[in-house]
Amino acid sequence: MAIQKLYAGAKLRELRTKLAHTQKEFAARLGVSLPYLNQMENNNRPVSTTVVLALASEFGLDVTELSSGDSERLVSDMREVLSDPVFEGDVLPLADVQLAASNAPGLARAFIKLHQSHRQTQERLAYLDEALGREDARPSPSPWEEVRDFFHYCDNYIDAVDRAAEYFARDTGSGQSLRDTTKAALSAAGITVAFDETDALRRYDPASGVLHVSARASHATQTFQMLLQVALVRQNDLLEATLDFARFNSPAARDIAKMGLANYFAGAALMPYGRFLEHAQSCRHDLEVLATQFGASIEQVAHRLSTLQRPGSKGIPFFFVRVDQAGTITKRHSATRLQFARFGGACPLWNVHSAFETPGRFLRQLAETPDGVRYISLARDISKPAGRFGAPVRRYAISLGCEVRHAPALVYADGMDTTRASAFEPIGISCRICERKHCHQRSVPPLERQLVVDPNLRDVLPYQVD
Known part of the structure; x- marks a missing residue:
C-alpha cells in the first residue's frame, strides 16, 4: 500500500x-x-x-x-454547495476543490457563507409578499446554521469548557454523587431544585430562585438539566468569553450558542473526559455499559464519544448523527473523513434509517463511501416520551461509527467479517455529490456525470450514468 x-x-x-x-x-x-x-x-x-x-x-x-478533518470537511461542504443548480455547467474538478480547501481555507469558508446567504435570499424571495415592508426583510445568516458550523469546525470539542466541566466533576465529595454535588452547587448559588409534574424538562424562575425539573424525565435527563443550570450560573464568564471569541453575526446566534455550550458543559461534567475515555477503552466502547457507569442515556454517551478530541489524549475519531423519521439530520458531527450533507437528508442506504423498524435494538453495518474509505456503523432508535398518556412521543434514530481500522477496539465489531470486501455496503453523502453509477436508491443525478437516456430501456432509474 x-x-x-x-x-x-x-x-x-x-x-x-x-x-x-x-x-x-x-x-x-x-x-x-x-x-x-x-x-x-x-x-x-x-x-x-x-x-x-x-x-x-x-x-x-x-x-x-x-x-485533522478541517480540509476534508471543507471539501465535502464545498462539493455540496457546488451541487446547487445555480452552478450548472460550471463543474469544478475534485482536485481543484481540494486545492482550494487546503491552500485557502479562509476563502473556502467565505465561499460557503456566500452560498448560504444566496440560499437564504432565495427563500426570502419566495415569501416576498410577506416580507415586503418588514424591517427584517434583508438577508441575514441563519443563526441555527451559524451555530451548527461553529461546533462543526471546532471538531465538536471546546477545550476550556470541557476542562471546566471535568474540574467540576472532580469536586464531588467523599461518598457524594455527582447529582448531590450539582444540587449543592445550585444551592450555594441560591437556587432550589423542585421536581414537578410538568411537561417542560427544565424551567428556572429567577424571581423565586427555583429550578423546576420534570419529575417525569429520566434520572439521567434530570441530572443533565441541573448541570446545564450550573453552567449558566457558575460558568457564565467562561461561556461569554468563548462566545466573544466566536464572533457570531447576530444576538440570536449568540443565544443559541450559549445554550449549546451549556449543554456541552453538562455532558462533559456527567462524563468527565479522562475517566470517560479510560472506561470507554476498557469496555471497548460498549454504549450500554458506559450509560450505566455514568448515569447517562445511550444518546448522551454516543454524542460524548464523538467529542473525545482533546490534543494529546484523543479517543477514536467517531462520527455521530441523529435523524428524525423524515430523514432530516437534527444533530451531526464527524471527526472522521465521512462528512454529512449540510442540506437535506442522509443517504437512504445507511442503516440509521432502518433503526426505526427495529426499536430497542442495535443495528450494525459495514459501509464504504465512494472515496473507498470503509466504516463500521452502529444505529439505534431513540424514543423520548413526555411521561404521560396522550403526550406526543418524539422518535429519532442515532448512528455512531468510525473507520473500520478501529474495529478491534469496538465490542460491536465482534463476529463481523471486516476483511471481506463484499461485506461493505455502498453508501454516500448526498445523491448530487455521490458518483456511484448503479445506486438503486438514487433520487437525483450526480453532478459530475453525464446522463444517457435510452428510450428503449427502462431500468431502476429512468437514465443511465455515464
Whole structure:
C-alpha cells in the first residue's frame, strides 16, 4: 500500500502565525531551509518526517492535528454547495476543490457563507409578499446554521469548557454523587431544585430562585438539566468569553450558542473526559455499559464519544448523527473523513434509517463511501416520551461509527467479517455529490456525470450514468 503524503500548509501557517514567528525564525526552529518551509506552507511539498518530529519536540504539537478533518470537511461542504443548480455547467474538478480547501481555507469558508446567504435570499424571495415592508426583510445568516458550523469546525470539542466541566466533576465529595454535588452547587448559588409534574424538562424562575425539573424525565435527563443550570450560573464568564471569541453575526446566534455550550458543559461534567475515555477503552466502547457507569442515556454517551478530541489524549475519531423519521439530520458531527450533507437528508442506504423498524435494538453495518474509505456503523432508535398518556412521543434514530481500522477496539465489531470486501455496503453523502453509477436508491443525478437516456430501456432509474 502506498504511503499517503501529508500536505498541511494551512496548519503550518496557522501555527507560525500563532507563535508570531517569521518564516525565517520558524524554518530555523524546524531545522529546514527558508525555501523548503515556503514550499511546505504553499503545499508544493509534503511535510517531511523530520519536520513532523520537530513540530512535536520543539512546539509540543499533537501531530495528529496536521491531518485533522478541517480540509476534508471543507471539501465535502464545498462539493455540496457546488451541487446547487445555480452552478450548472460550471463543474469544478475534485482536485481543484481540494486545492482550494487546503491552500485557502479562509476563502473556502467565505465561499460557503456566500452560498448560504444566496440560499437564504432565495427563500426570502419566495415569501416576498410577506416580507415586503418588514424591517427584517434583508438577508441575514441563519443563526441555527451559524451555530451548527461553529461546533462543526471546532471538531465538536471546546477545550476550556470541557476542562471546566471535568474540574467540576472532580469536586464531588467523599461518598457524594455527582447529582448531590450539582444540587449543592445550585444551592450555594441560591437556587432550589423542585421536581414537578410538568411537561417542560427544565424551567428556572429567577424571581423565586427555583429550578423546576420534570419529575417525569429520566434520572439521567434530570441530572443533565441541573448541570446545564450550573453552567449558566457558575460558568457564565467562561461561556461569554468563548462566545466573544466566536464572533457570531447576530444576538440570536449568540443565544443559541450559549445554550449549546451549556449543554456541552453538562455532558462533559456527567462524563468527565479522562475517566470517560479510560472506561470507554476498557469496555471497548460498549454504549450500554458506559450509560450505566455514568448515569447517562445511550444518546448522551454516543454524542460524548464523538467529542473525545482533546490534543494529546484523543479517543477514536467517531462520527455521530441523529435523524428524525423524515430523514432530516437534527444533530451531526464527524471527526472522521465521512462528512454529512449540510442540506437535506442522509443517504437512504445507511442503516440509521432502518433503526426505526427495529426499536430497542442495535443495528450494525459495514459501509464504504465512494472515496473507498470503509466504516463500521452502529444505529439505534431513540424514543423520548413526555411521561404521560396522550403526550406526543418524539422518535429519532442515532448512528455512531468510525473507520473500520478501529474495529478491534469496538465490542460491536465482534463476529463481523471486516476483511471481506463484499461485506461493505455502498453508501454516500448526498445523491448530487455521490458518483456511484448503479445506486438503486438514487433520487437525483450526480453532478459530475453525464446522463444517457435510452428510450428503449427502462431500468431502476429512468437514465443511465455515464
